[in-house]
Amino acid sequence: MSSTDEPALKTPQQVLKDIFGYDSFRGVQADIIDHVIAGNDALVLMPTGGGKSLCYQIPALCRHGTAIVVSPLIALMKDQVDALTQLGIKAAYINSTLSPDLAREVEMRAIEGDIDLLYVAPERFATDRFLNLLDRISISLFAIDEAHCVSQWGHDFRPEYRKLDILPTRFAHVPRIALTATADAPTRKDIAENLHLSDARCFMTGFDRPNITYRIETKGNSKQRLLSFLNREHPDDAGIVYCLSRRKTEDVAQWLSDNGRPALPYHAGLSQETRQLHQDRFLREEGLIICATVAFGMGIDKPNVRFVAHLNLPKSMEAYYQETGRAGRDGLPANAWMNYDLSDIVSIRGMLASSDAPDAQKRIEQRKLDALIGLAETTKCRRQVILSYFGETDAKPCGNCDTCLEPVDTWDATDASRKALSAVYRTGQRFGPAHVIEVLMGRNTEKIRQNGHEQTSVYGLGKDIAQPQWRSVFRQLLAMGYLQVDEEGHGGVYLTEESRPVLRGEKVVEMRLDASERKRATTQRLRDFDTFFEDEDDRQMWEALRKLRRDLAQEQNVPPYVIFNDRTLSEMVKFKPRSLNEMAAINGVGAKKLDQYGLAFLDITDGRM
Structure with a gap:
């Protein structure tokens, strides 16, 4: 088919509303999307939950051809594809979880132009077989997700990402968009150089996550403190607990389960089948806790993670920021809680000092650790310290972290x-x-x-x-x-x-002055996450909507948030749509989901059930 015969494509605004169900773009999303649709390269730095995915998904639907999305986590690809499929988008992935027959089927669909977005891991991308496949299909754009992985100064360096430097020569006329949530100035420079994006326009939307309450404590009995925190502020919520060692993830998961909080471990020492089972359960079940090493770091799209807890000091500010960024992706209140001790500083500094890394790399890692320790020990607003590290030096005290809510003596x-x-x-x-x-x-x-x-x-x-x-x-x-x-x-x-x-x-x-017991000024803040409930009828409607969402998700074997996320359900409770037209006005209800689920949810919001 010639370019003149190709069907007209929708505008970004039409795609946003008709497919994704949102009325307006956030921040600079529209500028980024227009820039890429026009065929230009971009480097995008946007906080987790800030809407990075739309910055390449909408251009993929507004340009002819298939968008190739390079993503570092195989486990995430299926969830992303499931979510896009629910929206009526033709998405697929090729990775080691597919049988040879299924992989060939996806390849044929791509050659025939039957895929809008194709996800692939960087290890597979650089193989001759995949590059030969790319030569046979029409490519709309390349999206490089978690782009900080290309930088040796970053916290998740993946050498396979360096092979992406072939893109500007082998596919010279295809626009590229690299995206990350965590990159300080040296890492940003490294990303631009290694991906040959030095001439690309850089979009930085700010690193603030105002819905997250940051709190850092020094250890007493860390497990008991964790349990008290969970029972006090998150009695029924799903969340992630990060631990430094594999053994500790299993110990903490068992201890939480023994104390009435369902929890599962996740680390690289478990079999692939066990890791997949635990991740699937976490994505699909309400109120389940995952105790994990950093192997569970990025790649979790679950939007209603209400807390992220650390029982050890991470190795860098970037790692801490990215891991805490898994909380509250839906924009509703969430907690980032950490408990650490002197032994964490000693052990991590000892590991860095005794590593075989070059001296230059050691100095970079030491600087990153020092910045995180500075955050942990500061008497200033924690959010100011975080934002300053990422280059935002004009932030005001947030009033929503422990040092603001409970000034330090x-x-x-x-x-x-x-x-x-x-x-x-x-x-x-x-x-x-x-x-x-x-x-x-x-x-x-x-x-x-x-x-x-x-x-x-x-x-x-x-x-x-x-x-x-x-x-x-x-x-x-x-x-x-x-x-x-x-x-x-x-x-x-x-x-x-x-x-x-x-x-x-x-x-x-x-x-x-470390206080043994500090008053908890923020206790009620997150426990009353459901403050949009005006009365008991609203609460019952919320529970009925969640049950319907859960039942539909189980029928289709997808996570509940793929049907609708918590923010969408909360709007249904608030506005109580009584017709399909009113339901279509709810954020997150696109045309496909309205057609598929609209009447079922109207039965609840219109009081028919």
Whole structure:
């Protein structure tokens, strides 16, 4: 078919309303879409939940041919394709989960022009077979999702992404759009260079997620604190708990289940079948908790994740921001809660110091970790610190993080800091904080006696300070850069050059005062997520809509949010449509879904059931 014979395509606004069911674009979405439809390249930085997918999905439907979407997670592709199929869009994927016969069927559909969007992993993209397939089909655009994976300075470097540099030469006239939610300035520069997008227009829409409440605590009994947090603020909600080790994910999942909160582990050590089963259950069931390593990081489209919890410090600000970004993708209130300790700083810094990475890479990783520690220890608005890291330096205090809602007390820790630094020096600068604290407190341990530390001038010098507060002092000395972890990876700490003014009494040290129990100013904020309920009838309607959504999803073997997300259901409760025309005005109800589900949901909103 010649280009003059091809059918006319809809405008972006028509596609947005008729297919996706939304009345208006958000932010710069319209500018990005128009730019790509016109055949131009783009680099898009937009927060998780900000609507990145529409920036390539709508151009794919407004240009002739098939859009090729490079996505790093096989597990996500099916969910994305299921969601697009529900909208009446011709979408497919090719990955290792397909049998050879099914893969060939998808290939033939692509050659015949019967696919609007085709998803593929970067590993498969660079194979000769797939490149030869691309030579036989009409391509509308290339979308490179999670583009930070191309950068060695990023937090999820995937060397396979570097092979995408063939695009501008082999497919010179096909527009490319690279998208990511997490990239600081060096990472953005690396993405542009490695994907040959230096001349592409860069769209940065801001990194703020105002619906997320950030809260960071220091450990006591971390599991018990987690359970209290969940039962207090998320008694029935689905969420993700991140742990540093595979063993811990299983331990925490079992412990939560034993305490009445259904939870499943997810990590790379589980079989592919088990991981898939657990992920499918998480996507399809209400109120299920996943305890995961970073293997469960990106690639979760479930919009009603109401909380993300960390039981250990992540390795970088980007990792933290991306993982917390899994919460509240629907724009409704969500929580990002973290519990961490001195041991997290020691272990991660030890791992970085002892790694085989080049020195330049180590310095980058150390800088990223330092930024995250700075966030954890700040007395300022946490959102200001996060946004400043990503280049937004003019943000005002948000009023929606723990340091805004519960202002942090500080204390003059100069004397305690001098004692701690002296103790590190007097004990040889090769022991971990736990041992040095025991020396300061005058404990009678075998390790102290073996090393003769009971004979030092610092022995018992810190009896006036309790052990938890000493741990806080050492944690903050590490965060401030006065102490460093040894490069052998054994957890020992030593003095840095920056500690000299403190030891000489030339510098005042002010520290956060860790309260054992702080009042919970935000307790009711998220527990009353359903504040749009005006009365008990609204609540009953909400539950009836959720049940109908769940039943329809089970019939089709798709996640409930693929039918309608929580925000769409909440609008149905608020506006109570009584006709198909009124139902069509609800955000998220496109033509295909109106035809498929409209009458069933009207039976509830119109009071027929």
